[in-house]
Amino acid sequence: MNAYDRLIARFARIATVGEASxxxxxxxxxxxPSGGAAARGDQLAVLSGLIHELTTATALSDDLAEAEQxxxxxxxxxxxxxxxxxxxxxxxxxxxxxxxxxxxxxxxxEAIWRRARPASDFAAVRPALEEVVxxxxxxxxxxxxxxxxxxxxxLMDGFQRGVRATxxxxxxxxxxxxxxxxxxxxxxIQAARGPGRPLRGLFxxxxxxxxxxxxxxxxxxxxxxxxxxxxxxxxxxxxxxxIRITSRYSEDECFQSLMGVMHETGHALYEAGLPPRHARQxxxxxxxxAAHESQSLLIEQQVCRSAAYLSWLGxxxxxxxxxxxxxxxxxxxxxxxxxxDRGFIRVEANEVTYxxxxxxxxxxxxxxIAGDLPVADLPDAWNDGLRALLGVxxxxxxxxxxxxxxxxxxAFGYFPSYTLGAMAAAQLxxxxxxxxxxxxxxxxxxxxxxxxxxxxxxxxxxxxxxGFNDLMRAATGKPLDAKAFEAHLTARxxxx
Amino acid sequence: MNAYDRLIARFARIATVGEASxxxxxxxxxxxPSGGAAARGDQLAVLSGLIHELTTATALSDDLAEAEQxxxxxxxxxxxxxxxxxxxxxxxxxxxxxxxxxxxxxxxxEAIWRRARPASDFAAVRPALEEVVxxxxxxxxxxxxxxxxxxxxxLMDGFQRGVRATxxxxxxxxxxxxxxxxxxxxxxIQAARGPGRPLRGLFxxxxxxxxxxxxxxxxxxxxxxxxxxxxxxxxxxxxxxxIRITSRYSEDECFQSLMGVMHETGHALYEAGLPPRHARQxxxxxxxxAAHESQSLLIEQQVCRSAAYLSWLGxxxxxxxxxxxxxxxxxxxxxxxxxxDRGFIRVEANEVTYxxxxxxxxxxxxxxIAGDLPVADLPDAWNDGLRALLGVxxxxxxxxxxxxxxxxxxAFGYFPSYTLGAMAAAQLxxxxxxxxxxxxxxxxxxxxxxxxxxxxxxxxxxxxxxGFNDLMRAATGKPLDAKAFEAHLTARxxxx
Numbered sequence: 004m005n006a007y008d009r010l011i012a013r014f015a016r017i018a019t020v021g022e023a024s025x026x027x028x029x030x031x032x033x034x035x036p037s038g039g040a041a042a043r044g045d046q047l048a049v050l051s052g053l054i055h056e057l058t059t060a061t062a063l064s065d066d067l068a069e070a071e072q073x074x075x076x077x078x079x080x081x082x083x084x085x086x087x088x089x090x091x092x093x094x095x096x097x098x099x100x101x102x103x104x105x106x107x108x109x110x111x112x113e114a115i116w117r118r119a120r121p122a123s124d125f126a127a128v129r130p131a132l133e134e135v136v137x138x139x140x141x142x143x144x145x146x147x148x149x150x151x152x153x154x155x156x157x158l159m160d161g162f163q164r165g166v167r168a169t170x171x172x173x174x175x176x177x178x179x180x181x182x183x184x185x186x187x188x189x190x191x192i193q194a195a196r197g198p199g200r201p202l203r204g205l206f207x208x209x210x211x212x213x214x215x216x217x218x219x220x221x222x223x224x225x226x227x228x229x230x231x232x233x234x235x236x237x238x239x240x241x242x243x244x245x246i247r248i249t250s251r252y253s254e255d256e257c258f259q260s261l262m263g264v265m266h267e268t269g270h271a272l273y274e275a276g277l278p279p280r281h282a283r284q285x286x287x288x289x290x291x292x293a294a295h296e297s298q299s300l301l302i303e304q305q306v307c308r309s310a311a312y313l314s315w316l317g318x319x320x321x322x323x324x325x326x327x328x329x330x331x332x333x334x335x336x337x338x339x340x341x342x343x344d345r346g347f348i349r350v351e352a353n354e355v356t357y358x359x360x361x362x363x364x365x366x367x368x369x370x371x372i373a374g375d376l377p378v379a380d381l382p383d384a385w386n387d388g389l390r391a392l393l394g395v396x397x398x399x400x401x402x403x404x405x406x407x408x409x410x411x412x413x414a415f416g417y418f419p420s421y422t423l424g425a426m427a428a429a430q431l432x433x434x435x436x437x438x439x440x441x442x443x444x445x446x447x448x449x450x451x452x453x454x455x456x457x458x459x460x461x462x463x464x465x466x467x468x469x470g471f472n473d474l475m476r477a478a479t480g481k482p483l484d485a486k487a488f489e490a491h492l493t494a495r496x497x498x499x
Numbered sequence: 500m501n502a503y504d505r506l507i508a509r510f511a512r513i514a515t516v517g518e519a520s521x522x523x524x525x526x527x528x529x530x531x532p533s534g535g536a537a538a539r540g541d542q543l544a545v546l547s548g549l550i551h552e553l554t555t556a557t558a559l560s561d562d563l564a565e566a567e568q569x570x571x572x573x574x575x576x577x578x579x580x581x582x583x584x585x586x587x588x589x590x591x592x593x594x595x596x597x598x599x600x601x602x603x604x605x606x607x608x609e610a611i612w613r614r615a616r617p618a619s620d621f622a623a624v625r626p627a628l629e630e631v632v633x634x635x636x637x638x639x640x641x642x643x644x645x646x647x648x649x650x651x652x653x654l655m656d657g658f659q660r661g662v663r664a665t666x667x668x669x670x671x672x673x674x675x676x677x678x679x680x681x682x683x684x685x686x687x688i689q690a691a692r693g694p695g696r697p698l699r700g701l702f703x704x705x706x707x708x709x710x711x712x713x714x715x716x717x718x719x720x721x722x723x724x725x726x727x728x729x730x731x732x733x734x735x736x737x738x739x740x741x742i743r744i745t746s747r748y749s750e751d752e753c754f755q756s757l758m759g760v761m762h763e764t765g766h767a768l769y770e771a772g773l774p775p776r777h778a779r780q781x782x783x784x785x786x787x788x789a790a791h792e793s794q795s796l797l798i799e800q801q802v803c804r805s806a807a808y809l810s811w812l813g814x815x816x817x818x819x820x821x822x823x824x825x826x827x828x829x830x831x832x833x834x835x836x837x838x839x840d841r842g843f844i845r846v847e848a849n850e851v852t853y854x855x856x857x858x859x860x861x862x863x864x865x866x867x868i869a870g871d872l873p874v875a876d877l878p879d880a881w882n883d884g885l886r887a888l889l890g891v892x893x894x895x896x897x898x899x900x901x902x903x904x905x906x907x908x909x910a911f912g913y914f915p916s917y918t919l920g921a922m923a924a925a926q927l928x929x930x931x932x933x934x935x936x937x938x939x940x941x942x943x944x945x946x947x948x949x950x951x952x953x954x955x956x957x958x959x960x961x962x963x964x965x966g967f968n969d970l971m972r973a974a975t976g977k978p979l980d981a982k983a984f985e986a987h988l989t990a991r992x993x994x995x
Contacts, residue, residue, distance in 0.1 A: 036725060
């Protein structure tokens, strides 16, 4: 075996331990009795310690150096080797003591946040968040030095390799300008149109679950390689050949679970479509979190909230839940599923305002990591920022800077992925319509196979060969910008 | 940290990886979609490879040598250090190539057996079994040399440390003699008494499952630290603070699931009762498979098939399934649950004849490992042996030497544990009645807490401090023999 072949075996082994962790993580959220939590924490910590040891092993580092002396000519292998080096640098850049201190500070801060949020008591969690920010900045500086990036870029890079704040900034600025005129217009059109007639009655959980499973299967999810279960916070987990998606159900309404499951189905289809030839290799993984979000939002927003899909969905809902047929018309479902408002809460936001919530967080977290925004000033900066973007001010910190777990759990640099993903989904859909003009007509029959065929080839099968920027360029002919997303919103919300 | 403290940390880490494997194994049997099997096989193989690497690490071996120079004076620590050495020797005794060859031969043989059994085609699986026996003997010889034992004892030792074939032989011979007169007598008494009146009707699976969960909780299983699920082959798995038991259900009858769940509950209570202070250390584990089986059979056979328990169980069953009350009398339930016959199949055997099936297998596998019984002669030896013990001859190999998976999967030396466990359960129950005379009266009220209090102290809390032989001596005042079991059967089956 040459050095590169040895590296393949090493990284396959590391990825396989990661798969074990993924299944244990799913189990912890879905199956585990409460009394198993402490032991599970130990199990996950030991596995992640083993992954770290295997990734930073001297023998691996020696193999990397040897393989890099005669890099493979095959582009997949060459990219894989570069990603191996990147993975290695990420692992060795941070002293173990810092990793541990960060992990401990985040756990502690998150626990305090869980009490501070309902009490809307930012002061109670401020010292813990200051410590998290301090340690995160320290880690960001170390990573930035290792990769030759700014500290904040180094954090973003951990979620979405190759995307820089200077790439994101103009895209977000463009959208903020668009929003300033689009939002009042969308509201005026919506007001003129009048509200949708709500679906009333009870939506039995078993019927919702069966419908969700049927619709996700119809969208292409193969349940020989997947499960759908219930959890407090819906997510997509597991491994590419054994995908675990979850949802939660309320008997009062059915859209939350349905759109949630279709969102997770988009994530799952991406994992299932990754190139099997490069399974368990860095180059065979998804191209980062923005790319992942583009796939979930392609299904949930671009497809499932489209008039084409709703015209097919209506009869499915009517069959599952009964009642008056007229309520299930595509027009009425559209009014219900595409309602615009100026809420304070990101996770309850609509397609139009959601990016404003993300832009706010991007600006604030970048300033915090740069040292330009002291944690003590966060609540005011938050409220000022939201007012500037959406014209509303949170009445308290619970509905302001305390609403999201991310920072309190130590995740900085993740937020941009949500909106980059939404924009990427629109840009992919635009290119898809150009390449496969029959896609919308097929969707009106509930047939997603033309869409899936295209996206499998253009995105899923590319794995992590190109990274997000080049992937978008290759699939759509241009780098990511906000234009396709704005055109999509204009067509959906600003057209009478 | 001194060498012994380092060893504690090393073995805790190894055990924690083992816990991860246990949860993944449970998931594979209970939750995993079929398409996840290949990846799961890889995950389990990588984790067991890591466990092997961690156990055979030079640094661990150095710590062992250093710690043994000044062995700890605390008896738990001293026993733990001895068990660590034992575990280390087990891991290094076998060359990696042999371990892999055995694992591959067993997998291949088991796959052939799955087709050969329904076809009753021993010839088809014979070459594969010969290879398994050859490699198992090779491993047994290596382990025997490492531990100074006969090869067969070395295999038994892997399941039940410290128990030798020469210990088992006289106990089994005693029982064979007892059986020769007891079985015809029990049959005569049973014939004179007449058959029980069967419970008729349907037993809805949900009602069975709820009853099983309620009865196992009543027996002491804490569902904050446990789950009950369904699987094709019932088992008890998971970890001491997160126990996973499974059952299967048929709507035609309810006793199989009920007795199965109570059996697994016995295993689960043992795991849950292990000393937390020594969690994840060799000395904190269960005292082997015979000890484990003693705990499952203490609950299932000694308690749940007793007249005392049945008098309490009847009304529970009546409440769950309805019908005529008289059928649920302890006397009638006793006739149904304590029926003796001379079947060919071990897993369908009753308390009285089950040991005969085990004695047969013990004799045959010992002879195969010693080289005294060629695999080609197994079918005839099996049929002759069963005839000598039970007076019946299997009509074909499907109901003879092909019935059990164990040998075809490479497990030799395990079978004696079943009957040693049954005998140990009887001997423990005898000692328990002496120490806690009110135990049976409490059981008539469904109250197992006196029993559980005793067994927790005498067995569970001892972990692996003493090994099976000394554990029995400490708990019951004498080494294991067949007498208490024979007395138990005499009282239950030979008393009019």
